[in-house]
Amino acid sequence: xxxxxxxxxxxxxxxxxxxxxxxxxxxxxxxxxxxxxxxxxxxxxxxxxxxxxxxxxxxxxxxxxxxxxxxxxxxxxxxxxxxxxxxxxxxxxxxxxxxxxxxxxxxxxxxxxxxxxxxxxxxxxxxxxxxxxxxxxxx
Amino acid sequence: xxxxxxxxxxxxxxxxxxxxxxxxxxxxxxxxxxxxxxxxxxxxxxxxxxxxxxxxxxxxxxxxxxxxxxxxxxxxxxxxxxxxxxxxxxxxxxxxxxxxxxxxxxxxxxxxxxxxxxxxxxxxxxxxxxxxxxxxxxxxxxxxxxxxxxxxxxxxxxxxxxxxxxxxxxxxxxxxxxxxxxxxxxxxxxxxxxxxxxxxxxxxxxxxxxxxxxxxxxxxxxxxxxxxxxxxxxxxxxxxxxxxxxxxxxxxxxxxxxxxxxxxxxxxxxxxxxxxxxxxxxxxxxxxxxxxxxxxxxxxxxxxxxxxxxxxxxxxxxxxxxxxxxxxxxxxxxxxxxxxxxxxxxxxxxxxxxxxxxxxxxxxxxxxxxxxxxxxxxxxxxxxxxxxxxxxxxxxxxxxxxxxxxxxx
Ligand SMILES: Cc1ncc(COP(=O)(O)O)c(C=O)c1O
Numbered sequence: 001x002x003x004x005x006x007x008x009x010x011x012x013x014x015x016x017x018x019x020x021x022x023x024x025x026x027x028x029x030x031x032x033x034x035x036x037x038x039x040x041x042x043x044x045x046x047x048x049x050x051x052x053x054x055x056x057x058x059x060x061x062x063x064x065x066x067x068x069x070x071x072x073x074x075x076x077x078x079x080x081x082x083x084x085x086x087x088x089x090x091x092x093x094x095x096x097x098x099x100x101x102x103x104x105x106x107x108x109x110x111x112x113x114x115x116x117x118x119x120x121x122x123x124x125x126x127x128x129x130x131x132x133x134x135x136x137x138x139x
Numbered sequence: 140x141x142x143x144x145x146x147x148x149x150x151x152x153x154x155x156x157x158x159x160x161x162x163x164x165x166x167x168x169x170x171x172x173x174x175x176x177x178x179x180x181x182x183x184x185x186x187x188x189x190x191x192x193x194x195x196x197x198x199x200x201x202x203x204x205x206x207x208x209x210x211x212x213x214x215x216x217x218x219x220x221x222x223x224x225x226x227x228x229x230x231x232x233x234x235x236x237x238x239x240x241x242x243x244x245x246x247x248x249x250x251x252x253x254x255x256x257x258x259x260x261x262x263x264x265x266x267x268x269x270x271x272x273x274x275x276x277x278x279x280x281x282x283x284x285x286x287x288x289x290x291x292x293x294x295x296x297x298x299x300x301x302x303x304x305x306x307x308x309x310x311x312x313x314x315x316x317x318x319x320x321x322x323x324x325x326x327x328x329x330x331x332x333x334x335x336x337x338x339x340x341x342x343x344x345x346x347x348x349x350x351x352x353x354x355x356x357x358x359x360x361x362x363x364x365x366x367x368x369x370x371x372x373x374x375x376x377x378x379x380x381x382x383x384x385x386x387x388x389x390x391x392x393x394x395x396x397x398x399x400x401x402x403x404x405x406x407x408x409x410x411x412x413x414x415x416x417x418x419x420x421x422x423x424x425x426x427x428x429x430x431x432x433x434x435x436x437x438x439x440x441x442x443x444x445x446x447x448x449x450x451x452x453x454x455x456x457x458x459x460x461x462x463x464x465x466x467x468x469x470x471x472x473x474x475x476x477x478x479x480x481x482x483x484x485x486x487x488x489x490x491x492x493x494x495x496x497x498x499x500x501x502x503x504x505x506x507x508x509x510x511x512x513x514x515x516x517x518x519x520x521x522x523x524x525x526x527x528x529x530x531x532x533x534x535x536x537x538x539x540x541x542x543x544x545x546x547x548x
Contacts, residue, residue, distance in 0.1 A: 021492050022543060029544075053500045054484040055514065074514065075482040076544070077489075 004096055007088050008104050015108050024110060025077070032079030035086060038072035049128045054078050058128055065138035067094045069129065081105075085125060094136035097129060142434035144443045148524040150175040150431070161494030164532045169314050169342055169473055169520030170498050171364045174428070178368060181427035185420045193419050194393065194410070208419050211426035212409070218429045219359060220350040221376050225408040228382070229422050232373035233341040234264040236360035237308070239375055239412060240337055241268035243385035244306065244358075251277030254303045256334075258283040258291055259510055260313040260320070263503040265339040265360075269308055278305070285510065289316040289465025296325065300332040307336045311343035315504040315518065316465035317448075317473025319347065326355050335381065341365055345432070345522075346444055346471050351376050363421060367522075368428035372421025375412070382408050389414035432523075440523060447521055448472055451530045458537055464516055474519040478537060481544050483515045489540045490517075495533055 002010075018024045042059040049056040054075035061068045069090040073079040084104075089097050105122050148154060151173045156163050165173060185207065191200035193208050209224075216224040230236045249255070255269045259282050273280040283296045291309075300307075307329045311322045322343075326336045335357035340349065345366040351359045358381070363372040377385075387394055387405055394414040397404040405411045451474045455461055460479040477483055487499035500515040501508045508515060519533055 025489065025543065053515070054482055075484045077482075077485045 001091060004088050004092055004100050004102075008102065011084060011088075012104050012107055015104075015110065021110070025080075028080030028084075029076050030080075031083040031087075032073075032076055035071065035079060035083040038070045042070060043072065049125055056082060056125060058082075058125070058132070060129065060132040060136075062094065062132075062136035065094055065136060066091055067097055067129070067133050067136050081122065082125070085122075085129070089129060094133040097133035100126070100130075102126065141436040141439065144435060144440060144523060147175075147435075148526065150177070151524050152176055152179070154524060158494040158496070159492050162532075164493075164495040164529045164536075166474075166519040166521065166525065166529060166533060167496045167498050168522035168525070169365070169502075169518065171370065172345065172367050172522050173524070174367055174369065174424075175431045177431050178424050178427045182369060182420050182424045185423050190419070192416055204419055207423050208417070211422035214426040214429055215374055215422070218349065218433065219344070219374075219376055220352050222352060223379060226376055226379055226382065228375040228377065228409045228412040229417055230360075230373040230375050231371055231418070232362040232364070233262075233339060233360045234362075234373075236358075236373050236375035237265050237337065237339065238268045239388040240306075240358050240360075240377070240385075241272045243388050243412070244381065245272040245276060247385050249273075249276045249278050249305050252303065253278040253305045254281055254299075254301070255279070256281045256283060256296070256299050256304055256307045256309075258296075258309050258320075259285050259506045260289070260291060260316065260318060261308070261310055261504070261506070262314050262339065262341065263505070264341075265308050265310060265337075266506065269306075279303070282506070283309075285316075285318070285507075287466075289313070289318045289467045291318075291320055291325075293321070293324070293328075297328060300329060300334060302333075304329075304332060304334045307334055308339065309336065310339035310341070311347065312340075312471045312473075313504075313507070314342045314473070315502040315507045315516065316467065316475055317342075317470040317520075318465060318467040319343070319469035319471050322356075323354055330355065335378075342473070343471065347441070357381055363425040363428065366425070366428055367431060368425035369421050372418050372425050374425075379408065382412070387411050387414065391415050393417070435523070444472055444521060444523065447525060447527065447530065448474070450527055451519065451521070451533070454530055454534045455537075458534065458541075460541070461537070464511060464513075472521040474521075475516040476519075477513065477516055478541060481540060483517045485544075486517045486537070486540055489543065490533070490536045493532070493536045493539065495536045497533070 043057045047057045047059045056073045059070045069086050071082040071086055073082050153173045189203045191204040193205040212227050213224045216227050257269050270280050281299050283291050285291050312319050329336045337358035338356045340359050340361040344361040357378050359376040361374050364370040391414040394406050394411050396406045462477050464475040483499040487497055498518045
């Protein structure tokens with residue numbers, strides 16, 4: 001399995017090949033579409049990320065020190081972001097997630113609203129996932 | 140000579156810029172309005188020439204700063220036709236004005252078993268302070284609902300008024316639907332029951348009638364930043380008789396007359412409610428904003444803004460799959476909508492790429508969104524410098540976003 005920085009570099013490459021913001025959003029929404037459907041019963045209050053303008057759910061499952069993530073959002077843009085996070089992080093060792101320092105959102109200069117805002121921020125989502133990672137240990 | 144509305148746009152330097160390679164279309168005026176050059180200049184002038192602490196200095200700058208600050212109070216009193224300038228208390232904004240009343244009026248007049256009436260159309264700032272006051276005092280918090288059109292149910296309101304009611308808190312214009320509430324009628328009904336009324340004028344003072352004596356409002360709150368003035372300054376108007384009877388909100392310097400070890404006496408109005416060094420320049424900028432606004436003929440301005448709103452409503456309602464929320468008899472400057480299949484957040488983010496600034500989400504009115512059964516709306520809101528071209532740009536933007544999403548489904 002590729003590491004988080006390797007996958008991130010691939011995403012940066014992919015997005016940089018797209019010409020304009022419309023194409024980038026197109027791709028982002030496509031990524032969201034490819035996200036496996038999250039069962040409705042996992043969309044609980046506990047799994048809802050607090051402080052987001054749109055609803056974002058993360059359900060995590062720990063298997064031998066690796067964190068597996070299911071996720072969804074009612075916003076297609078956020079769903080795309082969430083899909084990127086799932087591709088980056090799901091199945092990774094929880095210690096890698098706990099120490100992950102994602103830079104692609106800044107590097108790409110896209111979705112400034114996501115990094116600058118308290119609400120809906122990648123920061124809030126990452127904090128939520130890092131919390132789950134912290135309690136996920138190798139058996 | 141009144142100023143022509145078509146000349147307004149050029150007075151707002153910020154509007155003349157590209158955002159994401161598109162000319163800025165600023166339609167988030169209900170959140171905050173932009174400032175004309177004269178307001179910006181008044182602030183710069185203050186800091187370049189007059190800055191000093193006020194009310195207690197004897198040097199020339201202190202006197203100039205005090206005079207400018209107090210002249211601003213008079214300008215604002217005149218603008219809303221308060222009987223006395225000392226009925227104008229400067230605050231940080233509508234939120235603080237309402238909190239001041241909820242605290243001080245609450246301390247003086249509200250006890251267990253009493254009732255406070257608000258409405259389901261309130262901004263959280265005119266809802267939560269009353270909710271908390273009721274919790275603190277063991278009073279009952281009552282909420283007047285609104286109907287499908289976004290109109291308050293006055294029959295329910297009438298039935299709620301009783302000898303237990305201590306205060307009614309209601310907005311003149313709803314910030315999420317734009318409903319213009321029948322504020323005079325509400326005040327009359329409340330007064331017939333002997334109940335004072337606080338008017339949240341955050342969304343009305345810049346657009347509609349704002350004569351507190353004609354309305355007979357007991358309290359009237361608004362924010363400088365939504366009426367083309369600076370952020371950080373707000374106004375609380377209160378009838379003298381209420382303000383006299385209310386204890387201070389914050390305490391410290393400025394609000395005190397005499398302090399000894401065992402006794403403190405308070406300063407006169409309005410200083411009793413203005414503890415500490417105030418925002419000296421804020422009111423000066425706000426007065427400049429009012430001086431700017433009153434150059435326009437009020438009737439002409441109202442017609443212009445109504446016409447622009449109706450133009451927006453008409454064009455938006457022609458867009459397939461677009462829902463406009465509320466259908467009140469009178470609406471002011473607010474266009475709340477959603478497009479099927481496109482979340483409000485996504486719409487806002489994508490419109491921004493075309494240089495169009497709108498607000499999305501709940502607009503601090505969760506009870507309104509809950510009643511409508513939605514998670515939020517896109518809200519375009521208008522100011523006097525907006526034009527039909529801005530509405531056209533919004534409509535085009537929405538259609539482009541629709542095309543972008545249609546390709547996906
Ligand atoms: C109706 C209404 N009341 C109160 C407020 C709060 O104003 P401020 O944030 O300036 O205190 C707002 C601002 O959004 C509003 O629209």
